Structures are given as structure tokens and as C-alpha cells.
Amino acid sequence: MNISDLIKLQKEFFIKGDTLEYSFRLKNLVSLRNEILKREKDIEEALYKDLRKSSFESYMTEIGLVLEEINYHIKNLKKWMKKKKVRTSISQFPARSYIYHEPLGICLIMAPWNYPINLVFMPLIGAISGGNTAVIKPSAYAPNCSNIVREIIESIFCKEYVAVIEGGRKENEKLLEEKFDFIFFTGSISVGKLVMEKASKNLTPIILELGGKSPTIIEKTADLKLAAKRIAFGKILNAGQTCVAPDYVLIDKSICQLFTKYYVEYIKEFFENDDYKNFPKIINKKHFNRIIKLIDSEKVVFGGEYSEENLIIYPTIIHENDFNSRIMNEEIFGPILPIIEYEDIEECIEYINSKPRPLALYLFTNSSEIEEKIIKRCSYGGGCINDTLVHITNNKMGFGGIGESGIGQYHGEKSFEAFTHPKAIMKKFNWLDLPMRYHPYNEKKSKLVRFFIK
Template identity: 40%
Template sequence: MSREQKAVEHVRKAFLTGRTKSLEYRITQLKNLLRFVKERQKAIAEGLKKDLSKSEYGTPLYETIGLESEINLAVSKLKEWAAPRPVTKNLLTISDQVYIKPEPLGVVLVIGAWNYPWAVTIQPLIGAIAAGNAAVVKPSEVSAHTAKVMEDLLPLYLDKEMYPVITGGVTETQELLKQRFDHIFYTGNGTVAKIIMEAAAKHLTPVTLELGGKSPCYIDKNCDLAVACRRITWGKYSNCGQTCIAPDYILCDPSIQDRVIEEIKKNIKDFYTENPQKCLDYGRIINQRHFKRVMAMLEGSTIAVGGENDVSDCYIAPTVLRDVKPDAKVMQDEIFGPLLPVLTVGSADEAIKFINEREKPLALYIFSSDNKLIKRMIAETSSGGVVANDCLMHFSVSSLPFGGVGNSGMGRYHGKFTFDQLSHLRGCLIKQLKMEAVNKMRYPPHTADKLGWARFFILKQVDFGSLGRMALLALLAVFFAVILQVIDHQTHHYSADFLV
């Protein structure tokens, strides 16, 4: 038996004790996780510095503040999220208890990504804990120093029987995927996602796949280009472009291409100085394999800004490419690096057509002062999320679902969406062994009269939340009057002892 198989069996055994069903237990674990994030900032920052050259102040901004917010939200809202949820009834179930009961799925596998190894690994874990699941945490081996911090320190704060951290590479991940889980949550790329789906299918395990894609950024020529380009520069080059929702390429009118490039160049200097390689706030490509992958994308394109690189330091300068053709190498796959291609289009119509001819992206960015244009682009395209006049910021809003569509992923998370994604929303109907006369309409022999009554009772929806007290009493009076009418009607057709 492999180490991974033993670990999963131990986790399932721990889950079957039932202790995660207690809201008090879940809240305690969440508070312990919050304490971990606050107390271990130094260790977290050191690991990220070694993996991605993230700065001391950039680490909390991009990795842990969001986690603190998610934990605080989950703790404050858990009783509300986990409570039975009443639903609309029809007249046939007006006297019954009808509700949705969220319950834990079981054992969840969380496979994290290397680009934001804390944010995208721990955030799903927060939802898994809140929903009452056990979880196996598999950090990415690519961000090795962070994985080691997670492996060493997380078990000091969380129930290690219920939330173990399993490190390793492809072999260990493959062994994990042979095991049966109740849900798999993966953040990464589409190639690995297909392998995960194939493995999950053998156990009919549901999956959440947070992927990526080439997120377009359309700039309307009539918008404030200075502000637009400042926000795009920030969104593109944060974490050295290694962000799943980074603007992948710009679409703009030919008349503003030069101005866009100049504004981005100016902002690169403002953000990262004349020499970004020496700037503490500018990161590095994760490893030399990815360095070579990104550099190969430059082939056949014209560099307008940047292009400097140092393979020994995994450094690629913030780079802008001009007059990029749709069939250029840089336009074939998600860049996931600090290259920003600029393509020209003659109109918004052409931009919409360009976007719709390609796979659905994880994010769509629109910069315009024309609200009608913004609404039109939203209406006529499809993407995981949309942001107008900014970049990345939808990720920070817990009340918005975050996730992809089509090739950019499936499922959604953040806030209550994570809780619901990792819960079984169980439909519950509790009746009493009374009022059997009403049920006669569904019992054979079936007749036209019974069908008429069934249509009346089933098709009439009742939303108790929208009814006032007097309206509710009036409705109940009508309901019982109808029941008496049904009983009276059926008495003429059936013997009295049949009705009892």
C-alpha cells in the first residue's frame, strides 16, 4: 500500500468519526488557520521569496490578506450558510417541511498551483473546512519552498488527521488520483485538468477546475488611456505576469496603439524603476523550463518595450509587443509571463468577433467610458468573469463567484460559493401521516377529475417569504376549504372507510 493510499484511508477514517459535522469544530479549525496565516507571515514570505521573488509587502497583498478576509467571512456566516434553507412550496406540500440541508461531501482533494501557492491552495481549503469536509492538501511541487513550509507548519495548527499535507511531484499526484475522493479541486492548466478529469471519472468524483486561458483586454479609443494603461500595467506584470486572470493581450484601434505602448512603458518605469531586475517588487519566472517557454513565444513578434532577460536569474523584463498578428506564436497559448501583445482591430464589432472565435477566457477586460459598449460586450461574449475599467479586482470580491467556462474551467468558488461548491445541497421533504384525502388524487385509478385537482395543487407555487400574515391566513383558509371540497367530492365516489 502506497503512502498516498494510507494517507487517504486515514483521512476517511477520521471523517467517519463525524467530528467535522459540528459547527464549533469547523469554526475552531478556521480560527486556527487564521492564526497560522498571521503568526507565520515571515516563513510564508521567505518561501515565496525563494520560489517567485515576491517582496515582503507584496506577499500579504497578493497571498494572505484575501485569506484572512475569507476566513473571517466564513466564521461570521457559517451558521447561516449551514442552516436549512426554506424553499417555495406548492399547494400539495403546503403543510410539509420542505427545505435544503447543506451537508459535507466527505473527503476533498485540493491540488494547488505554484503561481499564488497560498491564495489558490488555502482558499479552497477554507471552503472545505467550512462545509464540514476532510481534505487532503497537495501543494504544487514547482513552488518547492512554499510546499515545504505548508508541509511543516500547517499540521501544527490544523487537525492533522483531517487535513494532512502531502507533498511530492508527478508520481505522488498520480498515486493520489488513483484514490477515491468525494470532490477534487484543482487549480492549474488545461492539460493536467484533463488527466484529473479522467482519473476522477473512474470513481464518478465531481471536480472543480480553476484553469486559465488568454484573457482579452479591449481598450476603447475614447477612454482615459492614462488611467486605463496604468491599471493594465499593474494587472499584467504583477507576479511577473504569472497570474491566471492577467490581461493576456490587448485589442485596440490602430490610431491609439502608439499611445497605449508609451503609457504602458511609462508605468513600467514608475512601478519597477529603470531596471526592473533590481526592483524588489518585480518577480521572477518560477523556473528555467518556464523561462524558456515564455522566451520562445517572442519568435516572430516585434518588441516595442523591454525584452531584456537573464536565464540564470529567471528574469524577463516587462515586455510589450506591437503589431502582433493573430497567428503569431505568442497568440497560440496562454502566455503566463510578462509579455503583452498588442493587436489592432478596427472596431468593437471586430474585437467581439475576434474574442468569440477563440476559446472562452477566464476573464474579459473592457476599458471604455461608454456604458452601452461595456454592456454590449458583456452581452455578446462569454468568459469566466468580466471587469470593466480595471484588472484582477473581481478576484477580491467574495460575493462574486470566481471560476471559468468552457476551456477556462468549471465550478466556482469564493465566499459562500466555495461552501456550496463543496457541500451536498440535500433536498428534504418531511410529511405527516395525515390528510390522506389530498393524496387520493395521485393514487390509481387515474381519472380526469383527479388530474384536474393535481394540476391545481401542483402548479400553484407558494412563496411564504413574500406573504404577509393576513395573506398567509387567507391562503390557508382557501387551502383547507379546497381540501374539504376534495373530500366532499371524493365521498361521492368512494366508501367512507376508504377515505380514512
């Protein structure tokens, strides 16, 4: 079946109205959860084949987060679907006002390769909760995960409701030529711009979850040892192939040497017993070669080694002193950590604000004054104080970028809101009809209008 025919089928299915019912949405959320649990080992195997992810990392960053999100939606969906009453102004008495969240319709979900399970199913959960149909396009760079996603979807959903289109650039282009009611895209900034351009032709609403260079600031009051441990965790998770990974470190000059020492100690502690057995690989040769070219051997203070045969780049620290270097002007998306010293926190603020707004920012400090200053004066999607990455695991907060790092938010209730339209309804009662709004207008009516509307 070609893509146009599939979308036509989904539109016909959506118009029937089955997806509007709470029972329908709940049943399909439960089916998705049960199938993921049933295929957990198959998912882990696919993640290992595509990215060399360990069973532990696969569950922690992909399967577990998806299950947690589904359970959160199952628990809260009925509440989210209820009409939300709002106050009505006295000028419209007698009336009631409420907001009804209606489905957007036929949704396109385009997922990337770096978290090929998480970033397919997390938005799909919102699409199902919101009462939509969905066409899913997994990344061709993670073929084993793409295949398992297709198998899971086809085993529980009819294609008129949720369908998977596999393939590469050709399929992406065909999908973007079609008219959807909503597009949810996760990926690079360059492709995000293309998606936005294509969507604009049909005035299709979009959410873009992109990336960029997420900074980490280490201020002199920080718990340095713990900072090193948590930054190392955030940088090497998925071999650095994480859109919210700490991209580079800005550190107070007085503590730079000690931080480097602690960071190296933790990398050795993490891997000395298994010789990087549980360390993921870079997704393909193209990305491997791109990252290798970012390593300036003269600036390497730890690491710098790699295995071309296995597509593994080992954790590396670079002491950088040039803000104009290539590594400081390109999203790394790998386990290389550039460290730049500063003398005054204002230097960090000035530098960060001179660049496109990042998806995340991490600040390590025990100073509430510094914390408030960075939060107020630096613009970014979201982040952590004294940790990395973990803000995205709280489904009671939205996740998303700002500016070049993205448009819109999802996770938890924000996912339900992302895939629905808040339709505003005012219900007027017939037992009283105030005459002041009707012609003919006169001075008395003018005074009444001014009394009620101000």
C-alpha cells in the same frame, strides 16, 4: 504512511461526524487563521525564495487575501449552515421544504505554483467550512512554500482531518488513482483534462480552475492613461504568472501609439527607483525558456531584456499584427504584452468568440453601449470594466471559468457551496393525507390533479 492508508484514515474520521458540527468547523478556521498570522514572516520568506515575491506583494496577493477569506467564513458560517427554507407547492400540502448543505466527504485539493499560498488555503477554507476532510497536494515547483504549507497544516490539524502530500508527478498520479468524494484542481488546461479523465472513472465531482488567454479591449472612449496604469499593474503582478492576467490587448487603432507611450511611462515609474528589486522571477528554467521563445525581437517596441542567471524577464511590449503567431496561440504566463490594433469593435468580438472561452476579460471604455455589447456577446469566466484582476478579490462574488477555462466557482459563500451538497428535504405532516394521488384513479381525481398541478 502511504496514500491509500491516509484516505482510509480520513474516511473513518469523517464517518465519526465531528466535522458536521459548527463548533468544530469554526474552531479549525480560527486555528488556521492564527497559525497563518503566526507564520507570516516564514510565509513571506518562502514566497521570496520560490518566486522572489516582495513582502508587499506577498501580503497583497497571498496572505492578506487568505486572511480576508477566513474572516469572511468565520463571520458567515453559522448563517450558511442553517437549513434554508423554500416554498412548497400547494399540491404537496401540508408540508415544509428546506435545503440542508451536507459535506461532500474526503476532498483532494491540488494547488499550482504561481500563488502557492493563496491557491492552497483558499479552497481549504471552503473544505473546512463545508465540513469535509482534505488531502492537500502543493506544487513541487515551489518547494519552500510547499514545505511551509505542510508545517502549518501539521502544527494544527491531525492527518486524519487535513493532510499534506508533497512530491511531484509520481505523487499526483497516485492521488488521482484513489477514490475521493471531491477534487478541487487549480492549474493548466492540459493537466486539468487529465484530472477530469481520472475523476470520471469514479464519477468524482470536480472543480477545475484553469486559465487561457484573457483578452483586454481598449475602446476609444477609455481613460487611456488610467487604462495603461491598471493594465500594467495586472500584467506585471507576479511577473505575469497569474491565471487571470491580461494576456493580450486589442486596441482601437487611433489610440494605440498613445497607449504604448503611457504604458512605457508607467513601467519606468514603477521600477526606476528600485531597479526591479521588487519584481518577481519566473518560477524555473523550463518556463523561463518557454517565455523567451515567445519574444519576436522584430516586433518588440519596449523591453525584451531578461536575466537568465536570475530567471527575470523584464516587462515587454510587442506590437503584433498576426493572429496566427505563436504568442497569440499560447497562454503567455509572463510579463510580455502583445498589442493588436482594430478598427471596429466587432473585430474584437469575432476574434474572442473564435477562441476557447477565457477565464477573464477586461474592457476599458466609457461607453455603456460598448460595455453592454461586450458583456452580452462575449463568453468568459468573469472580469472587470476599467480595471484588471480586482474582480477576484470580492468574496461576495464567485470566481471560476467556463468551457476550457474551468468548471465551477469558489470564493466566499460559493466556496461553502462548492464543498457541500444541497440536500433537498420535504417534511410531510400527518394530520392530513390528500387521497387524490392514490389508486384507484378516476375522473374526479384527474380533475383535482389538473387543478393543483399546472
